[in-house]
Amino acid sequence: xxxxxxxxxxxxxxxxxxxxxxxxxxxxxxxxxxxxxxxxxxxxxxxxxxxxxxxxxxxxxxxxxxxxxxxxxxxxxxxxxxxxxxxxxxxxxxxxxxxxxxxxxxxxxxxxxxxxxxxxxxxxxxxxxxxxxxxxxxxxxxxxxxxxxxxxxxxxxxxxxxxxxxxxxxxxxxxxxxx
Amino acid sequence: xxxxxxxxxxxxxxxxxxxxxxxxxxxxxxxxxxxxxxxxxxxxxxxxxxxxxxxxxxxxxxxxxxxxxxxxxxxxxxxxxxxxxxxxxxxxxxxxxxxxxxxxxxxxxxxxxxxxxxxxxxxxxxxxxxxxxxxxxxxxxxxxxxxxxxxxxxxxxxxxxxxxxxxxxxxxxxxxxxxxxxxxxxxxxxxxxxxxxxxx
Numbered sequence: 001x002x003x004x005x006x007x008x009x010x011x012x013x014x015x016x017x018x019x020x021x022x023x024x025x026x027x028x029x030x031x032x033x034x035x036x037x038x039x040x041x042x043x044x045x046x047x048x049x050x051x052x053x054x055x056x057x058x059x060x061x062x063x064x065x066x067x068x069x070x071x072x073x074x075x076x077x078x079x080x081x082x083x084x085x086x087x088x089x090x091x092x093x094x095x096x097x098x099x100x101x102x103x104x105x106x107x108x109x110x111x112x113x114x115x116x117x118x119x120x121x122x123x124x125x126x127x128x129x130x131x132x133x134x135x136x137x138x139x140x141x142x143x144x145x146x147x148x149x150x151x152x153x154x155x156x157x158x159x160x161x162x163x164x165x166x167x168x169x170x171x172x173x174x175x176x177x178x179x
Numbered sequence: 180x181x182x183x184x185x186x187x188x189x190x191x192x193x194x195x196x197x198x199x200x201x202x203x204x205x206x207x208x209x210x211x212x213x214x215x216x217x218x219x220x221x222x223x224x225x226x227x228x229x230x231x232x233x234x235x236x237x238x239x240x241x242x243x244x245x246x247x248x249x250x251x252x253x254x255x256x257x258x259x260x261x262x263x264x265x266x267x268x269x270x271x272x273x274x275x276x277x278x279x280x281x282x283x284x285x286x287x288x289x290x291x292x293x294x295x296x297x298x299x300x301x302x303x304x305x306x307x308x309x310x311x312x313x314x315x316x317x318x319x320x321x322x323x324x325x326x327x328x329x330x331x332x333x334x335x336x337x338x339x340x341x342x343x344x345x346x347x348x349x350x351x352x353x354x355x356x357x358x359x360x361x362x363x364x365x366x367x368x369x370x371x372x373x374x375x376x377x378x379x
Contacts, residue, residue: 027249055270055272058238058241059273062238062239062241063273066242066244066245066246066249069249070248071374072248088234089235091234095234098367
C-alpha cells in the first residue's frame with residue numbers, strides 16, 4: 001500500500017521534535033523539505049530554539065559545528081539532494097571531531113516521479129560514509145523515534161557524527177497534480 | 180607573466196591591520212578563513228579564543244553564525260579572505276535572516292587567491308562585497324581603505340549592536356606564512372575550554 005501524501009501530519013514527526021526538545025537542542029539549521037516541515041514549524045514556534053534557514057546545506061554543516069564550539073547542541077535537517085553539497089564541509093567534523101547529527105529525508109528511492117532526485121538519492125548513504133559519518137535509517141513509522149533517539153545520543157553523548165535517513169516510504173508520494 | 184600589482188588593489192598592510200584590530204577587540208571570539216587570514220590572525224598572537232580553519236572553504240561565516248547565536252553576549256569576529264567569502268556568499272543571506280547583534284565579518288580583500296598563485300578573484304572582476312552584504316540584510320557594511328577605520332570596526336564589534344561586514348582593501352602581496360595549529364581537535368577543545376566547556 002502506498003504511504004500517505006507527504007505533507008500530512010505524522011506522529012513520528014512530533015517524536016523527532018520532542019527528542020530535540022528534551023535533548024536540549026538550541027539550534028536547528030535547515031534547507032526546507034516537505035518531510036521536515038512539521039518539525040521546522042515546531043522549531044520556529046519554540047522559544048528555546050533558533051530556527052536557522054540556510055541557503056545551502058554546507059552552511060548548515062558549518063553552523064552546527066559553530067554552535068557546538070559555543071556550547072550549544074544543534075541539528076541539521078535536509079533532503080538527500082543536499083548531502084552532495086556538503087561533502088567538503090564534512091571535513092570540519094572529521095578533523096575536529098565535532099558531534100554531528102543530521103536528519104535526511106530521502107528522495108529518489110520510492111515511487112519517485114522526478115528522476116532528477118534519483119542519482120543523489122542513490123548516492124546519499126555512500127556520500128556520508130566516504131566522509132566518515134555513521135548512517136542510520138528509519139523505514140517504519142513506529143521505529144523513527146527509537147532510531148532518532150539512538151543517533152541523538154551517539155552524537156551528543158558519545159561525540160559521534162551521525163546521519164539518520166528517513167525513508168521516502170515514510171514520507172509518502174509527492175502529489176504532482178498532473179492533469 | 181605576473182598578474183599581481185599591489186598598486187592596482189588596496190594599500191592596507193594585512194598583518195598590521197589584523198594585529199591592530201585584534202588588539203582593540205580583545206573579548207572577541209575569532210573564526211578565521213583558511214589560508215592567509217589564518218596566518219595573519221596567528222601572527223598577531225595566538226589566543227585560546229581563536230578558531231583557525233585550514234579547510235572547509237566557504238564555511239567561516241556560517242560557522243561564526245552558529246557560534247554567535249550560542250554566545251550572544253560575546254562579540255564574534257570572522258577574519259577571512261575574499262576568495263573564502265565568495266565561496267560562502269549564501270551565508271551572508273543566512274546571517275542577514277537571523278538579525279543577530281554580535282557578528283562582524285572582516286574580509287581581507289586583495290582581489291586575488293594568494294594561496295594558489297595570485298589568480299584574480301571575483302572582487303577583482305567587479306563583485307562588490309559591501310553591496311552583497313547590505314543586500315543580504317546585514318546592519319552595516321563598510322569599504323575600508325584606511326587604517327583609521329579600525330576604530331570604527333572595533334566599535335561595532337565591541338558594541339554588539341548588529342551584524343556587519345568590513346571589506347578591507349589590502350595589498351595583493353604574499354607574506355611569510357605564520358602557521359597556526361592544524362590539529363582541529365586541539366583547537367576545538369582549547370576554544371571550548373576557554374568558554375568553560377569540557378571535552379567529552
